[in-house]
Amino acid sequence: MLLVGTVGNPCPRDPLKGRRSRAERPLEGPLGETPGSPTVSRKLQSIATQAQRSPEMVFDNVFHLIDREFLLEAYRLTRKHSAPGVDKVTAKQDADHRDDNLRDLHERLRDHRYVAPPVERVWIEKEGGKKRPIGTPCCEDKIVQRAVVMIVEAIFDQDFQECSHGFRKGHSPHQALHTLREPCRKLNINWRVGADVSGCFDTIEPGHLRACLKQRVNDGGILRRIGKWLKAGVREAGTLTYPDKGTPQGGVVSPI
DSSP states (O other), X not given: OOOOXXXXXXXXXXXXXXXXXXXXXXXXXXXXXXXXXHHHHHHHHHHHHHHHHOTTOOBOSOGGGOOHHHHHHHHHHSOSSSOOOTTOOOHHHHHTTHHHHHHHHHHHHHTTOOOOOOEEEEEEEOGGGOEEXXXXXXXXXXXXXXXXXXXXXXXXGGGSOTTOOTTOTTOOHHHHHHHHHHHHHHTTOOOOOOOOOTTHHHHOOHHHHHHHHHTTBOOHHHHHHHXXXXXXXXXXXXXXXXXXXXXXXXXXXXXX
């Protein structure tokens, strides 16, 4: 279980990290890994610093930061061994023409001509005989998703508390368990209640998601990209459908 605290509520300091107060500790999130591009690193550092210093600030002009160098860094951080999407183009095939592809991709993003392709859905086995749907975006789409994630993550990661571990870089299930276990041990708590949202990714309401995003990111370019991914559709066994809610598991942007 990943323990996720509510934004704004006080939580105990994570002893595994040994962090100082939020105002004193170094910035986290996408800065935990050193990007290959110093320019991209500075852009993300600047965004994260503004987000940390101004918790009420709404970012409405960040999509323009996604230039060719930013896309190249997003490509570097994207997994190269996952299955291809609906276009059947592998990361190896894309890499053979990487510079030309990134140049063309940047031009289409800049001119608002980028079209989000549907995701390829497969089902994997879960414990108890159940199955979980996994969506596989196209290689090109993964790069764009990664670029958007880098920006959105730099902003929102500054709002979370020490005890929020779900889907955050520099955090792990072990830290979540420690955060849960230590108060139980010290306060002699013997009862714990576990809860889960049934089909969480499959039931996310797009309107509610956009409203949450707009609290910190109200950039038209970012919101349009996310809107396109939510409406791109899902292809399963040759059949294309357009769900009215949910976000495909397996996409780079889904966890954020």
